[in-house]
Amino acid sequence: MNIRNEHYRDVVAHVFAAAPFIVDMGLELGQCGPGYCETGLDVSPRHLQQNGVIHAGVLTTMVDHTAGAAGTTLMAEDEYLLTVEFKVNLLRAVTGGRLHCRADVLKSGRRIIVVESAVSEVSGEKNVLLAKGTFTMSVLKKDE
Amino acid sequence: MNIRNEHYRDVVAHVFAAAPFIVDMGLELGQCGPGYCETGLDVSPRHLQQNGVIHAGVLTTMVDHTAGAAGTTLMAEDEYLLTVEFKVNLLRAVTGGRLHCRADVLKSGRRIIVVESAVSEVSGEKNVLLAKGTFTMSVLKKDE
């Protein structure tokens, strides 16, 4: 996929450092490149719901923010993305541990970008899929 | 819709009071009854993303948790719900204010419950729809 802003890594870094909800949650930016992004999260008690498993809202925030970052790697300097809709399947519940998320752009159009994003629990060499989602994003001009 | 646990309000209250991620976010339980639930949230800076609008993860947590509570009103004492999947359309962005969410059970089956959940910004008598989602939940037995 084509890069249209050579400083895209700085833009992606800003998307993490300047978003209070993301900083507060503890979501960490990992690798990123044209059309993909990876993130990590250490699950702590504040991420849980009443029955002791991680809240769907945490998993969703992780797949959503990582998907947005993956799409952002392909934007021109005067463009930004807005999530129009997404769908997430929650496949397994966890109570703690280290989570890894990877998002990949499935289709990059002039007006619409579609991204897939999946989060797994990583433990040694094991990698268990927890949730997978598909995101539709609208490409907007900053001056519109 | 039929109530199968006369103490369902206590169960719903517990779903809010005992979920650290929800308490931390500031989500407040409002009215609930058989097949529906309402919640409120005062948007504060920590709920925002890098561009100053409320994070999709916050809106999604709100519609998800309220949907789960709406379904919980219909559970028997030995049952609980697990979200299998959901889809959310984000319709408008806001930077602050008071949010109201209402979730209604669309279909209550023996094994599967489908819930619709929508969040609006309320300002005086105005009510502007921000996001709407559909949730599929699995009915599980506590002793299984």
Add this chain to the structure above:
Amino acid sequence: MNIRNEHYRDVVAHVFAAAPFIVDMGLELGQCGPGYCETGLDVSPRHLQQNGVIHAGVLTTMVDHTAGAAGTTLMAEDEYLLTVEFKVNLLRAVTGGRLHCRADVLKSGRRIIVVESAVSEVSGEKNVLLAKGTFTMSVLKKDE
């Protein structure tokens, strides 16, 4: 919602009469107005799947085409809609009878339209919900 093409009924009628897959299926256009559309279908053996219930593809085609028509009522003369994505919950199965579908525009933006569409079995005064979906559509210019 605002009409931007006073001949919108003719455009909608064309969407039904000129689509071979729709004519072949037997989908009938009912009422339509700004932001909504209704359709009907008599279920026949050719609409069924191997276990004798109506095929998900038939229900989906019905909610999709009706949703597209509802959005079309709001288009200007030089615009048309393309479905970007949709999600459907199948709530009940039927083996025959008369189906009714109604689609309503939830949000009409300059670039994106979101439509809800639901199909029911009608029998006398009874109306049983079979499927409900949410559709995201892209507004395109004919000359682009």
Add this chain to the structure above:
Amino acid sequence: MNIRNEHYRDVVAHVFAAAPFIVDMGLELGQCGPGYCETGLDVSPRHLQQNGVIHAGVLTTMVDHTAGAAGTTLMAEDEYLLTVEFKVNLLRAVTGGRLHCRADVLKSGRRIIVVESAVSEVSGEKNVLLAKGTFTMSVLKKDE
């Protein structure tokens, strides 16, 4: 993934041969194995919509039926699947040609199966992705 019915290929073949809507549409069963299924379709004029591109209902029927067949490969003799919900992103439109669909089970649970299904246009060695969907299915007992 584990086979629980050694005659699963016969069951899958029946799912195609005995479904009138599928026979009528011309959907052909290709390869299948534990947790996956492939199908093919030659696009003809009756599959089109008013603007000459293939109808979303055709693409959806293809991904849905192939997804159901992929899940069916994992069922025991006394079990069957019912689609609870699905979401499809339509990525590109085509006016004709040969379509290929492949569905893979993403998670096979005791009660819920999640399947991904994608359809491409094949032309020589080129393979262009047209649509991709995620399906949630409920595992049911025939005698229930």
